[in-house]
Amino acid sequence: MRIGTLKESYIADAALFDSRTQKVWLAVAAALLLLFPFMASDYWLYLACLVSINVASATGLNILTGYTGLVSLGQAAFMGLGAYTVAVLETRAGTPFLLNLLAGGFVAMLGGIVVGIPSLRVKGLYLAIATIAASFIAHFIFANWKFTGGTGGLSVPPAKLFGLPLDTSFRLYWVIVPVTVLMLLGAANLFRTRVGRAFIAIRDRDISAEVLGIPLLRYKLLSFGLSSFYAGVAGGLWAYFFRVVTPESFPLLMSIFFLAAIIVGGMGSILGGILGAVFMTMVPELLKLVVALLPGGNELTVFLSPVRTVIFGLLIIGFLVFEPQGLAEVWRRIRRFFHLWPFRN
Amino acid sequence: MPTTTNASPMSQRRRTLLLAAGATLAAPLTATAQASGEDIVIGGSIPLTGVFAFAGVGINAGIGDYVKMVNDAGGIKGRKLKYVPEDTGYKVDVSVAAYKKITSQNKVNLYYGDSTGFAKTINPELDRAGTTLMAGASFASELNDPKKYPNQFLVGPDYTEMFGILLKHIAKEKPGAKVAFVYSDSEFGRDPIDKSEATAKALGLSVPVKIMTPAGSVDVSGEVIKLRRAAPDYTIFHGYILAPIPEFITQGKQQGMTSKWMGTFWTMDSSTVMKMGEAADGFMGVMPYRYYYDTEKAPMLEKIRALRPEYQSTAYIQGFLAAMLFTESAKRCLDAGKPLDGKNLKAALNSIKDFDTGGLIGVPITISGNSIPVGRVYRADMKAQKMVAASDWIKL
Numbered sequence: 001m002r003i004g005t006l007k008e009s010y011i012a013d014a015a016l017f018d019s020r021t022q023k024v025w026l027a028v029a030a031a032l033l034l035l036f037p038f039m040a041s042d043y044w045l046y047l048a049c050l051v052s053i054n055v056a057s058a059t060g061l062n063i064l065t066g067y068t069g070l071v072s073l074g075q076a077a078f079m080g081l082g083a084y085t086v087a088v089l090e091t092r093a094g095t096p097f098l099l100n101l102l103a104g105g106f107v108a109m110l111g112g113i114v115v116g117i118p119s120l121r122v123k124g125l126y127l128a129i130a131t132i133a134a135s136f137i138a139h140f141i142f143a144n145w146k147f148t149g150g151t152g153g154l155s156v157p158p159a160k161l162f163g164l165p166l167d168t169s170f171r172l173y174w175v176i177v178p179v180t181v182l183m184l185l186g187a188a189n190l191f192r193t194r195v196g197r198a199f200i201a202i203r204d205r206d207i208s209a210e211v212l213g214i215p216l217l218r219y220k221l222l223s224f225g226l227s228s229f230y231a232g233v234a235g236g237l238w239a240y241f242f243r244v245v246t247p248e249s250f251p252l253l254m255s256i257f258f259l260a261a262i263i264v265g266g267m268g269s270i271l272g273g274i275l276g277a278v279f280m281t282m283v284p285e286l287l288k289l290v291v292a293l294l295p296g297g298n299e300l301t302v303f304l305s306p307v308r309t310v311i312f313g314l315l316i317i318g319f320l321v322f323e324p325q326g327l328a329e330v331w332r333r334i335r336r337f338f339h340l341w342p343f344r345n
Numbered sequence: 346m347p348t349t350t351n352a353s354p355m356s357q358r359r360r361t362l363l364l365a366a367g368a369t370l371a372a373p374l375t376a377t378a379q380a381s382g383e384d385i386v387i388g389g390s391i392p393l394t395g396v397f398a399f400a401g402v403g404i405n406a407g408i409g410d411y412v413k414m415v416n417d418a419g420g421i422k423g424r425k426l427k428y429v430p431e432d433t434g435y436k437v438d439v440s441v442a443a444y445k446k447i448t449s450q451n452k453v454n455l456y457y458g459d460s461t462g463f464a465k466t467i468n469p470e471l472d473r474a475g476t477t478l479m480a481g482a483s484f485a486s487e488l489n490d491p492k493k494y495p496n497q498f499l500v501g502p503d504y505t506e507m508f509g510i511l512l513k514h515i516a517k518e519k520p521g522a523k524v525a526f527v528y529s530d531s532e533f534g535r536d537p538i539d540k541s542e543a544t545a546k547a548l549g550l551s552v553p554v555k556i557m558t559p560a561g562s563v564d565v566s567g568e569v570i571k572l573r574r575a576a577p578d579y580t581i582f583h584g585y586i587l588a589p590i591p592e593f594i595t596q597g598k599q600q601g602m603t604s605k606w607m608g609t610f611w612t613m614d615s616s617t618v619m620k621m622g623e624a625a626d627g628f629m630g631v632m633p634y635r636y637y638y639d640t641e642k643a644p645m646l647e648k649i650r651a652l653r654p655e656y657q658s659t660a661y662i663q664g665f666l667a668a669m670l671f672t673e674s675a676k677r678c679l680d681a682g683k684p685l686d687g688k689n690l691k692a693a694l695n696s697i698k699d700f701d702t703g704g705l706i707g708v709p710i711t712i713s714g715n716s717i718p719v720g721r722v723y724r725a726d727m728k729a730q731k732m733v734a735a736s737d738w739i740k741l
Binding site: 041042043045046047050143150151152153155158167168169242243244246247248249284285288301302305306308309 | 393394398402405406430431432434437438439441442445446448449450462465466469473487530531532535536
């Protein structure tokens with residue numbers, strides 16, 4: 001039973017991973033991530049890549065909404081900006097894919113900063129509506145600008161690493177997952193810095209934060225910028241993954257998907273963003289597997305498909321009702337149970 | 346840390362449960378590609394839920410019924426067909442997941458896709474794998490390019506060809522007529538517009554107005570005024586399923602418009618047109634297939650009617666015909682002793698000349714490229730609650 005964590009220095013107190021158990025489990029997780037592609041079928045590799053992209057984008061939104069308290073429904077639009085930047089650079093300039101990904105992130109970041117400007121004046125639902133506008137504007141630009149291929153969109157050639165085309169889920173896995181892990185580490189570290197703490201102060205009470213000397217506009221814009229950077233890189237990965245980018249690839253519903261992911265996962269927690277994105281992406285697929293186990297064949301599939309959607313909806317509602325702090329809190333409780341086991345807690 | 350040798354029944358149960366859950370989750374991970382014997386597999390990304398479910402349910406039933414018919418008759422050269430559908434909710438990422446799942450668990454020779462987005466997204470994978478021939482619910486003109494999409498085909502004319510069939514009919518019925526295009530602001534809606542304007546001009550027709558509206562828009566009064574001012578003899582709607590077509594027709598008629606109203610495939614299912622109500626009496630449009638209740642000689646339709654006594658949508662016929670063409674391609678490949686891969690199956694499909702579809706399409710068909718450029722103009726008879734033929738079969 002773990003009864004406490006002794007910390008003897010400030011550095012130890014501010015460490016990213018504070019206990020040996022945690023480090024061991026992270027090493028196990030890293031080993032599993034390394035082994036996974038050699039064990040899994042193409043289908044599971046595809047899902048792993050998709051989950052990874054969604055985790056990156058949800059983490060970005062978590063920085064903005066979960067940690068800074070600014071609601072946004074524009075995450076898909078910023079992903080679109082990143083994806084289109086990558087697609088345009090790849091098809092027209094032929095620049096290396098890592099550079100394209102970074103460019104995608106920075107273009108989305110600029111977009112995010114512009115969209116974030118109203119955030120000093122408006123909050124909550126008002127800000128959500130202002131960010132919805134970003135979706136409409138981005139869609140209009142994507143659909144009507146010849147440079148973006150109009151409604152037909154752009155086809156993206158595969159990313160190349162040392163001359164090797166990354167055209168299968170197996171090969172893409174080695175790019176997408178490490179990039180996401182790096183972004184997660186970046187986000188986790190962010191909240192050990194002055195900037196991250198300023199975000200949290202703004203979320204908890206923005207007027208008090210200003211009194212404490214935190215320039216609100218600068219930090220709110222920074223939060224929008226960072227969040228959009230994450231979305232842009234995720235969008236870039238998305239473009240390389242699906243290889244086709246069209247204006248209809250990034251609907252408003254996708255932004256709602258990410259908002260739902262961080263709410264279900266747990267706002268203001270890096271783990272929450274991960275668990276939420278995994279839940280939202282994987283549960284519909286796992287429900288399909290469950291349905292497939294039932295006998296009955298084709299006719300039953302037709303009947304059970306809508307039922308599956310209803311169950312997914314009910315699961316989301318269930319989580320919100322019974323665990324409003326999200327899956328991250330469920331995970332914390334499970335950990336607590338094992339920390340104190342065999343004693344009752 | 347203290348250890349316990351006698352775990353309580355509660356914790357034992359919990360541990361067993363955890364183990365069972367872990368095993369259940371891990372089991373599919375280890376399921377690697379398994380060839381399914383000698384079966385010829387048709388995979389399907391089918392939208393059984395979501396906005397396109399109305400069509401997906403029909404498509405699924407159509408493919409399933411044809412596969413059953415072939416298997417009941419002994420299969421193709423002794424090999425059975427196996428149909429493996431997955432619901433996609435009409436979402437591209439889910440659809441790709443379905444493709445990956447089906448192809449990693451079966452040796453898939455033929456595949457049915459649910460959307461233009463999916464067809465475009467999966468194309469590089471089809472080219473890379475080279476194992477599969479794909480058809481689908483999309484009639485996008487972009488897909489009608491054998492060089493860019495060598496492993497795919499459309500189960501009918503593409504959207505530009507649908508317009509071509511309508512315009513050919515109009516040019517014959519009323520030479521020099523004015524034709525308005527009303528289309529949705531989507532990839533689907535904009536698809537045939539530019540090329541069709543050129544086709545209209547080449548046929549001696551004029552296009553006085555092109556109106557783009559949001560898909561499914563409700564308030565179209567401003568657009569109707571614009572349309573009335575242009576006074577077209579014909580108005581072609583494209584890129585919608587139902588709304589806002591009834592609004593356009595009702596308001597147009599109220600304002601004294603004498604235009605004939607027309608639609609393209611996804612608007613033209615009998616049940617969709619009948620939902621437009623009395624205002625749509627005489628509504629016309631292009632249909633590449635016979636309707637379920639068509640009385641002209643069609644042995645395959647008779648079989649379908651014997652199997653399913655209630656009305657089946659045009660999406661059903663589309664799925665049924667897709668499966669029929671898949672089967673014919675596979676049969677031709679096997680007859681020639683060639684392996685069932687994407688290239689051979691496509692070559693076999695393109696060898697189809699004057700093929701009898703059992704009356705699903707009223708004339709023998711030839712597939713030289715990626716589409717079947719043939720169709721017929723049908724008109725709504727609201728009294729009979731049926732679509733009746735308004736032209737002969739038109740080949741482009």
